[in-house]
Amino acid sequence: MTTTQPLTATQILTELVSFPVLGGDSNLPVLNWITNYLDSYGVSYQTVPNEDGSKAALHCRIGPAVDGGIILSGHMDVVPTVGQPWDTDPFKLTLKGDKLYGRGSCDMKGFLACCLASVPLLLSRNTAGRLQKPVYFAFSYDEEIGCMAGDITAEAIRDFYDEKPAGAIIGEPTMLVPMVGQKGIMVYTTTVRGSQGHSSRIKEEVDAIHEAARLVVWLEDKMDSLIAAGRTDDRFHPNHTSIHVGTIKGGSAFNIIANECSFDWDFRNIPMDDAQDIIDAFEKHCQERVALRRQTFPGFAIEHVAMHPPVPPLDTAEDAPIVDLIKKITGASKTSTVAYAAEAGQFSNAGFPSVICGPGDIAQAHRANEFCAVEQLDGCMTMIARLADSLAES
Template structure:
């Protein structure tokens, strides 16, 4: 793996984007490449496998086992390209007009490439505090490994890291907040019969429609109650129904209807409390409609574990560090989900700060500006100096 000339971040990125590992798929191909790279430099690593043995997260420490180190975290998986009108091969890095095009170049293999390219620098620096790499799987389908990885770092090392920098695309601006997200499938089970008997049966579609309206009304009530955080766009908790399915014919009362929905909560809103209120409302509907059909039921199936919001104080040391390393002294927030809230909940104050523009993520012809990767490299050089 290691040659006389270390690989540049561009060369490493070309290797990483060539692994078409989508969220939910086995990731051992890209994980093995990264492990081989670390081994080539003599860096000991740990893996955190999932229960199937087809996926694993990776973490390692470079530097002494002392308190006060910094975690650099990112995910190895990407979203699919199916149905997107790419002008280049999405799994071959293509340079054009100062940009690097490929799936994951922005979100977020560019950050991983910069971290890995910094290994020689970190090894020859006289670090007094360590740098940790924390690379996860299945982030793109709900931050599935974030809690697992953050917990593994907390439990593996005897020393205590001072904080975590999650390298999601932020144009190298420190982001101190993110919305949380919960995603559910709600299944409504009613009775079945001729459509002329609508009052003698319980139509699952009608009941599902009432629940959809309840969710929208709940969002509006939060706004009306002043649950606003102007740091985010939109500045409130959002509740959204994305798909709905039910029924078999226009003249048959539907005995089942299901809909997929999510809510993205600002930090001031308690995600569990919002869901509990919805669940209580559903129980009331069950009690009411069982007088007509005793088998009426509403079930909620989580599509992935809740992803917590992030709200790191501006006064936190990790925020001050990110400002110094980037030279950007303003902060922001993001409305997308990321693993920062999970690291924060595990005891590692976190910020989001990485190269690229989130507007380029998840779309055809995804790219990252080379200037952004250069800025990230400068950021990592300053981090090595800070910890030396």
């Protein structure tokens, strides 16, 4: 790699898209490309590996070691393409008209490409002494399977640098519209263990499917009770905490009482609803069902497995300095919120007031023929250049 002719965001995106790093996979191939790129510009960086070294996050700083800098954050992994009817090779960036097609083009390698393409500008501003406050990059892994590394990436920045950044911009696709709120998410597998027998003995046994069905209904009723209690936030659509059962399986035949049934469910909580309150209420209800049904079958049990740690919601105040900044560098007069989960809440919890703002449309994410419009990349490059201008004025 050479720096004699800086790469454009589209050229960098071409490289990043070519790495089919799915959530859960080792991200070292795409990470190595990024570190080689940073090495070519002499940018120092730190990696944050997982326990076995198969994955790593990355962070770096361009600019003076003073308080008040801004973090630009994104994830390196993407979702699968299996079963999707793509018209082009999903891992080969393809320009058709004014759109760039490829897996991750908008979610969210487009933002990473803009960050990296801005390195020459940021370095030149810093060399000229015009950057009064720094810009940080924070690139994570395994976001697509539960924001698994967002917290450790944010905490690594917090703990490594002596100075304190003033906030973070998480570049999820928002069409460059600033988002100040996101829902949290938690995903569980609940397994019910009952007894087995002939279906004619339904009152003498405990059917795991019947009990699982009761729990599914309880979860739906819990969601409805939150809504009825006025636990709504009209900044979001839908404007309430959603609780949803996505899969359920159990039983072996129509005439055999099922001794096991499991279901996968999630909730996406608005900021006013505490995730632990929902978990505690469900577990309390399950304990009551266990006590009741063990009168019939002493081995009855209900077990829960969290698929990943809770992802916290984001609720950044409209008058926060990071909101004033994002409005200034995007030209936006209004903010909004998103219903999907992202790493912004994790950065906020680590002490960095956060907003979500990046190129591309979330409606194109996770589907066949994902694309990012060229003008969105151009707009993101402009946003980062204005950020550099803002930090030069500080």
